[in-house]
Amino acid sequence: MNLIYTLDLIGTFVFAISGTLAAAEKRFDIFGAAVLAFVTAVGGGTIRDVLIGNTPVGWMKDLNYLICIGLAISVSYYFRKHIQRLAKTMFLFDTIGIGLFTVLGVKSTLATGLSPVIALMMGTVSAVFGGVLRDVLSNEVPLIFRKEIYATACLIGGLVYILIRKMGIPEDWVIFISIAVVIGIRSLAVRKGLSLPRIK
Amino acid sequence: MNLIYTLDLIGTFVFAISGTLAAAEKRFDIFGAAVLAFVTAVGGGTIRDVLIGNTPVGWMKDLNYLICIGLAISVSYYFRKHIQRLAKTMFLFDTIGIGLFTVLGVKSTLATGLSPVIALMMGTVSAVFGGVLRDVLSNEVPLIFRKEIYATACLIGGLVYILIRKMGIPEDWVIFISIAVVIGIRSLAVRKGLSLPRIK
Amino acid sequence: MNLIYTLDLIGTFVFAISGTLAAAEKRFDIFGAAVLAFVTAVGGGTIRDVLIGNTPVGWMKDLNYLICIGLAISVSYYFRKHIQRLAKTMFLFDTIGIGLFTVLGVKSTLATGLSPVIALMMGTVSAVFGGVLRDVLSNEVPLIFRKEIYATACLIGGLVYILIRKMGIPEDWVIFISIAVVIGIRSLAVRKGLSLPRIK
Numbered sequence: 001m002n003l004i005y006t007l008d009l010i011g012t013f014v015f016a017i018s019g020t021l022a023a024a025e026k027r028f029d030i031f032g033a034a035v036l037a038f039v040t041a042v043g044g045g046t047i048r049d050v051l052i053g054n055t056p057v058g059w060m061k062d063l064n065y066l067i068c069i070g071l072a073i074s075v076s077y078y079f080r081k082h083i084q085r086l087a088k089t090m091f092l093f094d095t096i097g098i099g100l101f102t103v104l105g106v107k108s109t110l111a112t113g114l115s116p117v118i119a120l121m122m123g124t125v126s127a128v129f130g131g132v133l134r135d136v137l138s139n140e141v142p143l144i145f146r147k148e149i150y151a152t153a154c155l156i157g158g159l160v161y162i163l164i165r166k167m168g169i170p171e172d173w174v175i176f177i178s179i180a181v182v183i184g185i186r187s188l189a190v191r192k193g194l195s196l197p198r199i200k
Numbered sequence: 201m202n203l204i205y206t207l208d209l210i211g212t213f214v215f216a217i218s219g220t221l222a223a224a225e226k227r228f229d230i231f232g233a234a235v236l237a238f239v240t241a242v243g244g245g246t247i248r249d250v251l252i253g254n255t256p257v258g259w260m261k262d263l264n265y266l267i268c269i270g271l272a273i274s275v276s277y278y279f280r281k282h283i284q285r286l287a288k289t290m291f292l293f294d295t296i297g298i299g300l301f302t303v304l305g306v307k308s309t310l311a312t313g314l315s316p317v318i319a320l321m322m323g324t325v326s327a328v329f330g331g332v333l334r335d336v337l338s339n340e341v342p343l344i345f346r347k348e349i350y351a352t353a354c355l356i357g358g359l360v361y362i363l364i365r366k367m368g369i370p371e372d373w374v375i376f377i378s379i380a381v382v383i384g385i386r387s388l389a390v391r392k393g394l395s396l397p398r399i400k
Numbered sequence: 401m402n403l404i405y406t407l408d409l410i411g412t413f414v415f416a417i418s419g420t421l422a423a424a425e426k427r428f429d430i431f432g433a434a435v436l437a438f439v440t441a442v443g444g445g446t447i448r449d450v451l452i453g454n455t456p457v458g459w460m461k462d463l464n465y466l467i468c469i470g471l472a473i474s475v476s477y478y479f480r481k482h483i484q485r486l487a488k489t490m491f492l493f494d495t496i497g498i499g500l501f502t503v504l505g506v507k508s509t510l511a512t513g514l515s516p517v518i519a520l521m522m523g524t525v526s527a528v529f530g531g532v533l534r535d536v537l538s539n540e541v542p543l544i545f546r547k548e549i550y551a552t553a554c555l556i557g558g559l560v561y562i563l564i565r566k567m568g569i570p571e572d573w574v575i576f577i578s579i580a581v582v583i584g585i586r587s588l589a590v591r592k593g594l595s596l597p598r599i600k
Binding site: 023024026027028029030031032035036046050055056057060063066136137138139 | 450451452453455512514515517518521532536539540541542544545546547550551552595596597598
């Protein structure tokens, strides 16, 4: 699980950077930026933990998540211009992040004995609701409610995880395959400009 | 409890339709519409469950609620125009919904041993905070903060439930009477254009 | 603890007044004002309680908090003009309030066995997130994300509490010293017009 734990921390770091950059655009001060970084990075998993009754919530028990977020804020503060040049790298790690957050969310929900349907929902919530909270706190309409295929990629990746996890494949591989599905779908959607239909 | 369970599912269905229609007005995509439908339908009860420590929250344990919400989204998607012609029917079921959600919220809070005052609050939260979350996620000021008598009807209906539930009347009747009070007050308020005073 | 309990209730009262006044500015009705008063007064502590798993949340177990909030709404409704003349008194009690809420938040988080870093965060959340919820429900960008030193005063006061609480000073004094630090820092910041830097 070492690689997975590392990816989880990197995902947290990248999400926190995205929160800090959103705060900078809104001209928030450092405190506001810290709140936004924090909420973007762990907000989704926090909502999941609260809903399934897994309290105190996850990041309270492992300070490495806080340290990653603190680092992300500092890096954003001192190297903002450099980060903006790394858009492709950021996109990659953000997508790995949502894929991993989905899978870990599904996994921890299943562990409480809840049904796979609920686990799939909670996995997607873990991945995308940090961004929803970020947008609500910035007084914006949540981006993912009208954006390209984003949550959908999580839903499909989570579904793949649920379907293949009992096939005897080593767990790390199950996770990597599910994340790869998320990355594949999202990359394709962005490249082809795909998006979900609207209600007329 | 069979009729009451059925009404609960119908209330969930109608609330989910109202969430989907709000999403359509905001030009959200299907994912955004699903989130809004979901939050409108079960958000109030979820907040109640989280606050009183009833986790995993209610709808996670009975998939019929999710199925109703899924149905509501499909129906809204394919029959939006027809629904808009059914405004009176929607209003009726919405009002039955808030009445029932209030009563069930009061009931489940009392069951945890909390005081009737808190139960009354939590009943009203169950009924109206789904709509508050819907408005917050749509980046709107919550409608019920300046609308006609709506939460007030829930408060009075919940109070009636608390007062008469130990008088020896069969429980189903206690519930029907309380819901009837909610329907009566709200209908009267809408017809007479009544609303709460403001703070000057 | 009698004086501290009294201060806690006064802090709740003052926060509820600030919520009611925000509602009046937004032209909410009495119900909206009650929600905003309530959320401003106990929202921060509620988020803390939910995150650390302390449910049912605190104010549900002691109705005096609700009574204070009810009083605050009545007072705001009937004496709004007088309150606005009391700006300095309100500022003082608001600052005592955030100081005390911080300390009590740190204390109750430490009591669950969580680490001091998390306790410090949860203390600050207790003090300032009621205001964040008030602003989100009013469809405003949270004021403290771009305002003067406010949360920072809480963080430093909370840190002082954590550092000195095991030095053998009587607990009441530890609390008073920590609150004094919050008051001192915030007053200084307001007088000198200090604020946190932004991310460029």
